[in-house]
Amino acid sequence: MKLPALFKDKGFLIPLSILLGVIAYIIVYPIFFIKVDPTRWYVVPKGLPPSQTYPFGTTLTGQSIADLVPIALRNSIIIGGTTALTSITIAVVLSMLVVLIRRGVSATMTFIDVMCTIPPLPVLIVLLYGWRDYITMPLIGLILSIFGWAWPSRALISLLSSLRERTFIHVSYLSGLPTYLIMAKDFIPYILRYIMIGFVSLSLWGIGMETTVAMFGAMRMDIPTIGTTLYWCMHFQAFILGLWWWYMIPTLFLIAFILSLYALGVKLDEYLTVGV
Amino acid sequence: MHPIIKYFIKRFFRMLLTIWIGLTITFIVSRSLPFNPADVLVSRLTSFALQLRPEELERMRMVIYDLFGVGDPIYIQYVRFLYGYFRGEMGPSFTYFPVKVSEIISVSLPWTIFLLIQTSVVSWIIGNFLGVITALSKHRRITKGLEYFAMGLQPIPFAIFAIAYLIFYVVILRGSIPVGEVMRGKPIIEVMAIAFRRSVLPLTAMVIWGWMGNFLGMKSLAMKLKNEDFIEFTKLRGAPQRTITWYVTRNAIAPQFTYLLLSLGMIFTGAALVEYLFSYPGIGILLVTAILNADYNLMLGIVYMSIVGVAVATFILDIVYPIIDPRIRYPGQ
Numbered sequence: 001m002k003l004p005a006l007f008k009d010k011g012f013l014i015p016l017s018i019l020l021g022v023i024a025y026i027i028v029y030p031i032f033f034i035k036v037d038p039t040r041w042y043v044v045p046k047g048l049p050p051s052q053t054y055p056f057g058t059t060l061t062g063q064s065i066a067d068l069v070p071i072a073l074r075n076s077i078i079i080g081g082t083t084a085l086t087s088i089t090i091a092v093v094l095s096m097l098v099v100l101i102r103r104g105v106s107a108t109m110t111f112i113d114v115m116c117t118i119p120p121l122p123v124l125i126v127l128l129y130g131w132r133d134y135i136t137m138p139l140i141g142l143i144l145s146i147f148g149w150a151w152p153s154r155a156l157i158s159l160l161s162s163l164r165e166r167t168f169i170h171v172s173y174l175s176g177l178p179t180y181l182i183m184a185k186d187f188i189p190y191i192l193r194y195i196m197i198g199f200v201s202l203s204l205w206g207i208g209m210e211t212t213v214a215m216f217g218a219m220r221m222d223i224p225t226i227g228t229t230l231y232w233c234m235h236f237q238a239f240i241l242g243l244w245w246w247y248m249i250p251t252l253f254l255i256a257f258i259l260s261l262y263a264l265g266v267k268l269d270e271y272l273t274v275g276v
Numbered sequence: 277m278h279p280i281i282k283y284f285i286k287r288f289f290r291m292l293l294t295i296w297i298g299l300t301i302t303f304i305v306s307r308s309l310p311f312n313p314a315d316v317l318v319s320r321l322t323s324f325a326l327q328l329r330p331e332e333l334e335r336m337r338m339v340i341y342d343l344f345g346v347g348d349p350i351y352i353q354y355v356r357f358l359y360g361y362f363r364g365e366m367g368p369s370f371t372y373f374p375v376k377v378s379e380i381i382s383v384s385l386p387w388t389i390f391l392l393i394q395t396s397v398v399s400w401i402i403g404n405f406l407g408v409i410t411a412l413s414k415h416r417r418i419t420k421g422l423e424y425f426a427m428g429l430q431p432i433p434f435a436i437f438a439i440a441y442l443i444f445y446v447v448i449l450r451g452s453i454p455v456g457e458v459m460r461g462k463p464i465i466e467v468m469a470i471a472f473r474r475s476v477l478p479l480t481a482m483v484i485w486g487w488m489g490n491f492l493g494m495k496s497l498a499m500k501l502k503n504e505d506f507i508e509f510t511k512l513r514g515a516p517q518r519t520i521t522w523y524v525t526r527n528a529i530a531p532q533f534t535y536l537l538l539s540l541g542m543i544f545t546g547a548a549l550v551e552y553l554f555s556y557p558g559i560g561i562l563l564v565t566a567i568l569n570a571d572y573n574l575m576l577g578i579v580y581m582s583i584v585g586v587a588v589a590t591f592i593l594d595i596v597y598p599i600i601d602p603r604i605r606y607p608g609q
Contacts, residue, residue: 114294117537119544119586122563122579123305129567129575130309154538201431208433212549215435218567230439239443247443251436262431 012267015260022257026070026077038067039224050245057245060236063224069250072224073257075137076207079225082141083206084199087148092195094149095156096183099164105157112154120147121212129218137223144206152198156191163190193272200265204258226254283604287594291587296358298583303357306576307350313572314340317370366577371569377577380562388558389585391475392540392547393592395482400536402483403490408525410491411498412517423495426488434485434546441481442553453477453554474557478550486543493535497528530601537593540586548582559585 006012036043042062050057056065098108127143128135163169163186172182207226213219214227221228233239233247306313318337322328328336348356360366366377410419429437445451454474459467501507501524510520551560559582566574598604 110290110293111297113538114290114297116539117294117541117586117590118298118301119541119548119582121545121548122559122575122582123301125563125567126305126309126572126575126579129570130305130311130572134310204431204433208435209545211433211435212545215439215549216552216563216567218563227435230435234439239447242447247439251439254436255432258431258433259428266427 006267006271009267012264015263015267018256018260019264022073022253022260025253026074029066029070030074034067034070036067038063038071039222047241047243056249057243059232059246060238060241060243061232065245065249068224068229069253072226072229072250073253075223075225076210076227076254077203077257078137079141079144079210080203080206082138083144083148083209084202086142086145087202088152088195088199090145090149091152091156091198092191094153095160096187098157099160100179100183105161109154109157112150112157115147115150116154118147120209123147124209124213125216125218128213132218132220135220137225140210140219141206144209148202148205152194152202155198156194159191159194160187163187193269196272197265197269200261204262207254207258226250279604279606280598283598284595287591290594291591294587294590295584298580298587299358299361302361302576302580302583303354305579306357306572307353309572313576316570316572317368317373320370321373361580366580367573369574369577370571371565371574377574378581380574381559381577381581384558384562385581385585387471387475387556388544388547388551388560388582389589390471391478391482391551391556391558392544392585392589394475394479395486395547396536396540396543396589396593398479399483399486400490400532403487404494404525404529404532406487407491407494408498408521408528411495411502412521412524423492426491429485430488430492435549437485438481438546438550438553441484445477455555456557477554478547478556481550481554482543482546486546489539490532490536494528494532497531498524501527533593533597533600537590537597540590540593544582544586 040063044054044058044062044064046058046062047060048054048058054064054066056069058064059068094108098105124143124147127146128140131139131143169182169186172186177185210219210225211227211230214221214225215231215234217231219225219228221231229250230247233243236243238246317340321336321340322333364378366381368374369377369380372380406422410422413419446453454477456474457470459470462470507520507523510523547558548560548563550556551558552564555561559578562574563578565571566578
């Protein structure tokens with residue numbers, strides 16, 4: 001499969017267009033259509049179903065969902081993206097160091113195993129709740145990556161350890177290639193694919209974790225994210241009152257974003273696997 | 277020394293290491309908060325007892341500071357913290373002052389561990405069973421369908437799924453969520469029955485979602501194993517399908533078990549969430565209470581005890597591991 005072929009594949013184009021659509025909604029809509037700060041409460045009539053004036057309806061907190069969703073989704077995505085970026089960076093640097101220095105592999109693995117076992121939720125709740133007055137969206141991502149790095153590091157160390165024993169790496173060593181070039185030319189192409197998949201799944205993990213923490217109410221609840229939106233839904237009994245648009249529409253946008261991102265990741269992975 | 281005993285000792289030390297690292301994290305978290313939990317408690321108490329004289333207030337402040345070990349150098353605080361928490365002395369809860377945090381958590385923790393072990397074991401068995409079956413089955417259409425279903429649902433965050441399940445169960449099916457019953461003084465069988473009844477809903481929510489990870493992992497492992505030489509040989513010598521299935525399962529199960537052990541911490545997160553959503557009396561509900569009342573002491577206690585809980589659950593499952601992996605049972609060369 002060559003690059004043009006990838007762009008003819010329906011399984012790639014459909015998720016790509018959904019993803020671009022969602023991103024366009026997040027970026028373009030707030031610039032042109034939002035007139036009042038969507039984080040403010042009681043600026044529109046409460047609890048109206050979708051209509052021409054309010055295309056996605058309004059909440060019981062008096063916010064227009066069409067204005068709320070792009071902001072909430074954007075914040076969730078920023079959190080997921082920061083988590084993935086920092087976690088993957090830590091994982092790559094750590095695993096490269098451990099594998100290249102060839103020392104402390106088992107000690108690092110034990111530590112990573114312990115970090116994988118520690119339940120992240122209570123720690124994150126205390127941190128995010130304690131710091132809620134000072135918190136920004138990228139900071140939440142940084143806090144989440146305290147736990148995010150462990151799983152990818154574990155996979156990368158085992159991947160690199162087996163890669164190190166391959167003959168072409170030995171040839172590179174014996175022919176006197178400097179370590180940084182061995183890293184860049186021999187290791188990176190092999191782990192690039194894993195890094196990409198890891199990035200996608202870590203962003204999804206970050207979004208999910210933030211949603212979970214926010215549903216416990218352990219965050220700044222006035223900043224709209226998908227999690228805080230669901231928290232206010234539960235708080236105002238939207239499920240029982242039948243305000244389906246309040247929880248369904250943000251969730252559907254999130255799911256559309258997540259699934260298209262994931263499908264793109266899988267497709268790109270398939271594309272990159274050919275030839276390895 | 278027999279290798280199994282050696283293995284158990286190693287795993288026991290791993291558990292202690294987990295608990296120690298957990299304690300250190302709890303300590304760092306508690307000291308990195310932008311304010312002092314002791315001050316929060318003092319201000320809470322003063323708002324209740326306005327008629328206190330200044331010197332009484334000052335004495336109370338000293339007592340509480342002493343309790344939290346504030347004022348000492350950081351390493352002494354750390355040692356005292358380790359010593360206190362290791363003995364289960366986590367200070368009083370702010371919400372239920374002066375009841376101790378350890379007493380409150382010790383009521384909830386068994387419920388959570390009960391749910392955690394049930395969930396992980398049930399979804400692990402279902403996921404692995406389906407994974408092997410689909411990898412070896414000849415009904416391509418059904419297996420593909422199952423795989424796409426799992427792959428499509430798995431990236432959706434569990435929080436979203438749990439809410440969808442709750443809405444489906446309560447709003448659409450109009451089902452009821454079991455509430456608490458008196459358990460004291462009842463025979464053990466009845467107590468177990470009540471516990472099972474209460475855990476059914478959170479359990480099903482977690483199993484419906486949790487089997488997919490195991491399923492996908494097992495399927496890819498089994499697909500790889502299917503093309504190995506020893507399976508090919510088994511086929512050629514005319515062994516029945518059952519034997520082939522068993523061989524594949526037997527060889528794929530060890531890495532899957534390691535995965536289960538490592539993912540307990542993640543499963544705990546899901547468990548805490550469904551406990552809260554389905555009002556199951558575990559750590560999840562306690563966390564909500566702690567958050568609603570800004571009860572930092574209780575939160576820190578939960579951080580520590582949930583790490584202990586998961587470490588203990590991992591150790592319990594570790595004991596099963598030698599049965600699965602024969603390499604541990606026999607002395608090496």
